[in-house]
Amino acid sequence: NVFRKLLSHTEKDKGDVLSLEEILAEGSDPGEKRLAPQANCGGTLRTGKARLRALREAMYHSAEHGHVDITIDIRSLGVPWTLHTWLESLRTCFTQNRRPLIQGLLKDFSCIQEDEYTEELITHGLPLMFQILRTSKNEVIGQQLSVIFTQCYGPFPIPKLTEIKRKQTSRLDPHFLNNKEMSDVTFLVEGKPFYAHKVLLFTASPRFKSLLQNRPAAENTCIEISHVKYNIFHLVMQYLYCGGTESLHIRNTEVMELLSAAKFFQLEALQRH
Template identity: 90%
Template sequence: LSSTETKFLQDLGFRMLNCGRTDLVKQAVNLLGPDGINSMSEQGMTPLMYACVRGDEAMVQMLLDAGADINSEVPSSVHRHPSVYPDTRQGTPLTFAVLHGHVPVVQLLLDARANVEGAVQDGAENYTETPLQLASAAGNFELVSLLLERGADPLIGTTYRNGMTSAPLGDMNSYSLAAAHGHRNVFRKLLSQVDKDKGDVLSLEEILAEGSEPGGEKRTSHSEGTLRTGKAKLRALREAMYHSAEHGHVDITIDIRSLGVPWTLHTWLESLRTCFVQQRRPLIQGLLKDFSCIQEEEYTEELITHGLPLMFQILRASKNEVISQQLSVIFTQCYGPFPIPKLTEIKKKQTSRLDPHFLNNKEMSDVTFLVEGKPFYAHKVLLFTASARFKSLLSNRPAAENTCIEISHVKYNIFQVRKCLGRFLKTESYPCSHVC
C-alpha cells in the first residue's frame, strides 16, 4: 500500500474507535498499521488516550483487554509525529483522564496498575505535570484523594527544559499549585497525607534547628534520609506560602505559617496587603503581632518602598486601638534606638479676607457689575484675591473710574445669590463687556 492509502486506513481506524463503538475494536485495530492497538496519530495520541479524554469507561476497558499499553507516552520528538501539542508531551492515559476529571476512568487505570506518577520515573527529572499536580491545580478533591491513596508524591515538581521556572524556591509541586489556585481543602488533604506516617518525618522545628546545634552525634543513614525528606517538604511549603500570598489566598498562607514555616518579608507584606484590602481586622492583628518573627536579614528595600507606606495607610484607615498600638511598636522597631528629633510645627499661611459687608455695598465699592441693567457693587481687593479670572478681568478694564462691567446671559437674582463672586467666575463663564 502507498503511504497515502496507509494514512487513510489509519485515520479510518482512529475514527472507528473514537465513535465509541466497542464492537468495532477488532476491525479498527486491523486498520491502524503495524503497531496495532498502540499506534499513534499525528498528534502522538494512542486510541487508549483518546478514550481517556472522552471518559469512555467501556472503551478503555475494551482497549486494555485487547493489550493497549497503559503507560504509553505522547512522544517529545516531532519527527514522526509533527502535530504533537507541546502541552501534551509525555502525557499518559492516566494524565488525560485526570486532566478531564473522569474519576471512574482514573480508578479503572489505577486498578490496572497504571503508573500513578504518569511519565515520571524514579530519580529522573520531570518535564511534565504529574496527575497529582493536575488534580491539585484543578482543585479536584476526589481525584487528589484517590491519587494520594495510590501513592502519588506531592513533593514532585516540574523541571523546565530551558532551565527557567516561575517558582522562586524550587519547582511547582502539588502544594504550590493547590496554594496558588486557592484550593484550601485540597492543600489540607496533601498535608494530611504526609502527616499519616509521622514516625518517618521530622517536625519542621527539628528541620529548622538542624545544623544550629554544635556537635551532636552522627546521624544514621535512615535519619539522614528522613532529614532530606523533611527539608524537601519545608522547601515545598515555603514555595507554597509564597504562591498563596502572591495570589491573595491569605487563609492558606496562615495555615502554612501555623505549621511553623517562617515568614519572609515579601510573603508577610503581601498577606498584610490582602487582609487590609479585604478588611479582615483579626488577621491584620495577627500579622502585625508576627512582625517580630521576621528575621532581620529579611529587612530589604521592600520594607521601605512598600511596607512602611502600607502600614501608615492602615494606621490612617484604622480606628482600632490594638492595631494602632501594634503599628507603633513596629514603627519604633524600624526607627531604632536613636532619639526622635524635634518636629517643627508647620503653620499655614493666613490668607487675606475682607468682611462680607464689602459685597454689594455701594459705599464700600470701587467696582460695579451690571446685570440685567441693575448694578451689583463689589470691591477690587476682594476680587483680585478671589481668582485669577477676576484679576485678568479687572486688569484689562479701561482706566476711567466710573467704568462698569456688564455681565450678560445671566439673571440678576442668580448672580446675587452668589455670596462669593470668586466662586462665580471660577465655575462659570459668561460674556462680559465694559460700559460707561
C-alpha cells in the first residue's frame, strides 16, 4: 500500500546518499576506508531511534483517527503496542465488525508490556472486551478473551459465589407455559406471540410488574419485547413457571444473552445462576 511504499522509498533514498565522512573516505587509504563504515554506526543508530519515534507517533495518530490498517502495518514493522493504541485499534475493529483483525489484536495482547497496564485498562479496556464477549458468537474470540481476563485477574483462586435460594412467591404448572387458551397477557417477541399469566408475572419482579401496569387499556394489545430473542425469552419464562433453574437447558452460546435478559427483567437469582 501507499504507506509501505513511502517507507521503502525513504530507505532507498537513504541508501543512495553518502555522508560527508564517506565522501572524504573515498580519497583515503584502503585501511581507512574499512574504518569509515564502522565510524558511521553511531549515526545509523541515531537514525534508527528517530525512525522508531516517528513510527510510534504515526501509530498513535492512526489509532486515534480510526485508520486501523495503517496501525497494523506499523505494528508489523516491529513497533511495540502501547495500551492506548491497542485499545483504540480494538474499538475501531469492533465498531467496523472486522472479526479477523479483532482476533489478531486479542492474540497480540500478551505483547503489551505490563508497565503499560494503566487505569485505562479498567475504565475502558475491560468494558470494551466484555461488550465484545457479549455480542460475539465466535468461539475463538471467546477463548482469546477468557485468556486475557484470566491474565488480568491473576493467579488467585476465584471466590465461590453462593447461589441465592429465593422462594418463588408464586409459580404455575409448566403446562401453562406459553398456553394460548389459558393466558391473559400476550408478549410479542421477534414478531411471534408468547402467552403468559398476570398472576405470576406481577410478583415475579418489579420490571414485569411495570410492564403490565403500563400496558395499554385495550385487552388485545400485546406487550412488545424488542431486544430479547424468542428462545431467550422462553428460557426466562420457563424459569418463572418452573420456579427455578433445574429444568433449564442452557447452551453455551445462550449464556451471555440469558444473563442480559435476567438483568433487564430484574431476576437476581437467575443472574447469579
